[in-house]
Amino acid sequence: MLIHADADAFLASVEQRDHPALRGCPVVVGPQVVACASYEARALGVHAGMPLRHALRRWPGLRVAEFRGEAYEAASAALMSLFTDVTPLVEPGSMEEAFLDVSALDGGSVEEAGRIAADLRARARRELGLPVSAGVARAKLFAKLASRRAKPDGLLVVDAETEARVRPRLPVADLWGVGAATSGRLHDAGIVHVADLAGWSVETLVERRVTTAMAKNLVAIRDGQDDATIRLPGPRRSVSSQRSLGRATRQRSVIRDALRDNLLRALDRLGDDPRAPTRLDVHVRFDDGHTFVASGPLGERERDPATLVRKALAALERTAYEDDGRGVAMVGVSLALPPAPRAARP
Incomplete structure (x- = not known):
């Protein structure tokens, strides 16, 4: 049996958790484009991808929360840790959702899986302060559909009889x-x-x-033989970091400082991983939503922070952001990693 667990309106929920004054209010996470809308905002008609200025013009009572990448990453790490505390068989789908295989727990019945999902949701609310919706079914398709139907903040269990009835429709x-x-x-x-x-x-x-x-x-x-396989994540293929600049700007020092901070944060995320990055990508998102990526290969064993910062700043110049005419709303960096070495056979 599988559980699909999905944190509701994740970015907005983190903001409402961390800022009590926003709870119960229609909240959007900006700055230039709505990255996430709380369910209170969705009830008004606000949706992700909507230009923020348009949303505020139509619904002036919206509360706008600044995009805080580090806070969302920390909340995501805590959420995944909670999932793996329930079962080691976890397949992340994004930073706020995952499939959990609980077949080996408590007999593996649909009733027990539902109980496990209910306990997981209660723990997410109690320990992390986040609402999580969950769907329970024998395979991924119906688990995902069930969690979608359960939103917001609900649980739906699909037994074999229900699945057989609903599948053809x-x-x-x-x-x-x-x-x-x-x-x-x-x-x-x-x-x-x-x-x-x-x-x-x-x-x-x-x-x-x-x-x-x-x-x-x-x-x-x-034929009712759809995917029920949990694929455990392998070694990561890249590390990245991005930062919203709050208000779009073309100010050179602000953009360069943000890029430098992102590069050092990405290196920090490598931690004890011995692999050296093979490619550097610099991402610049303009205030109209368009993103420009400047890429370049790296030399072997390139882990020196000063060298990588210098190369990142050189890549930034290739975006010609100062002469573009548009303001820069976000800047980020990603470092591609080589395949992990295979473990030696005994």
Whole structure:
């Protein structure tokens, strides 16, 4: 049995937790574009990706919280630690959600999995101050759909009987990984719900310009054999850090200082990892939401902070941010890492 646990309105919930005056208020996390809206703000019609100035013009009572990357990363680490305290079989999906395999705990029944999920939610609220919604099912698709339906701050358990009843009625457009283009091609073929996949094979779906991987996934979902495998995260492939500048600016010293801080923070996140970065990417997001990335390879064993800061600042200059005309709203850095060495066989 799987649990899909997902913190509600994560960034906004962290702000409401850390700032009691924001609790119960419509809150958005900015600065230029709404990165996250609390459920109070969503009830008004605010959504992520909306230009902040438009949202404030329409709903002047919105409370705006500054984007605090470090606070969200700390909350995410605490949340993942809580998940792994429940079971070591955890597959993170993003910084605020994960699948947990609890099949080996307390008999592995759907009832026990529901109890474990309820306890997990209570602990998240009590220990972390965060609302977490959860869905329980035997496979990932229905666990994810259940947690989505349970929001905000709820729990939904899907037993075998419910799954069998609901599965044929699922719209294919709602299935995991089915985008607008694929959905359109399926609809053109008369496939609107999972039940409509009856009689289709992987080969005939591919003829409709559906990728082979997607065709196999659709057939598996139709047959009730969809993915229930937890994939444990391997060694990380990169470390990164970004910082919102609050108010968009082209001031050279502010942007360079922020980039320097991000580079040193990313290096700090390497910790005891012996691998040296192989590529440096500098990210600059402008006040219109567009992002420019300047990249460059690094020499072997390049871990010297001063050298990396110098190269990051050189990459920043290649973005021509000072001459662009737009203000810089966010600056960040990422360091690509080589594959981890394989463990020696005994």
